[in-house]
Amino acid sequence: MSMDAVLFWFLSIVVIGAGLSVVLMSNPIYSALSLVMTMVGVAALFATLNAYFLAGVQLIVYTGAVMVLFVMVLMLFDLKRELQAFSRGKITGFFKIAGVGVLAGLLVGVITFTTQKTSLIAEGSPLAADIAAQAASGADNTKILSENLFLKNILGFELLGVLLLVIAIGVVALSRSKGGTHARD
Amino acid sequence: MLETSMFSEIGLNHYLVLSALLFTIGMAGILLRRNLIVVLMSIELMLNAVNISFVAFSKYNMNSEGQVMVFFVMTIAAAEAAVGLAIIVSIFKRFKEVNIRFFEHLKG
Structure with a gap:
């Protein structure tokens, strides 16, 4: 069994186990910690797929920013008594x-019965040779991603900036209004 | 021969099945849990599952569009978590509890 396979099975067990414990733990703090474990596992899975930049972004954004937000809000509440x-x-x-269960069965069944080939690209085609060369280098992936992001999808990128600004202002307005959605006084 | 190759050769299908399982776990969390914060966490779980399948397709099709899409999904997920937590905090300020049944009283 190759190193890739061992890594994939280990990471998938970690991710599925941590994901299950997010849902099954009755204490929300444990759920949050399990979610951190899931995010780290997903970041490692990105690294096994040669998406190193996305793995770093996943670690910074999710386990850094989003989870800190979650845990901070959890600490704000008194959650000892969850009935x-x-x-x-x-x-x-x-x-x-x-x-x-039916949804899981359908998804897994459709995936395994429709795509039999491991790669969607034919073996002998010139693209396959490109892929082999690319997989060898690996570090080029970030360059390709940035070229795509800043040349082809620059409008979406800018719009995301606008969206983040709107969200930041909206969240501040929402939390500053007295009583939030239920203003009584 | 089939058994050994299924376990030793990792392909697109493996990542897709993992993504589907993680997605359904997140969906179960949304349906079953009552705590609003855990529901939000389950949504994050589902978004991550979709990201895994995006990156897997991107690698096996040698197309970087999928990774750009993951970038966008991550941004939207962070924004969604911020807005959701702000709403949860305001619900907590009003009802002193974060249970999903208070969403019935959200009007006006």
């Missing part, structure tokens, strides 16, 4: 779990 972590109702709960 009911899961939704009540055995029958609706059964239907929910059954629906999720």
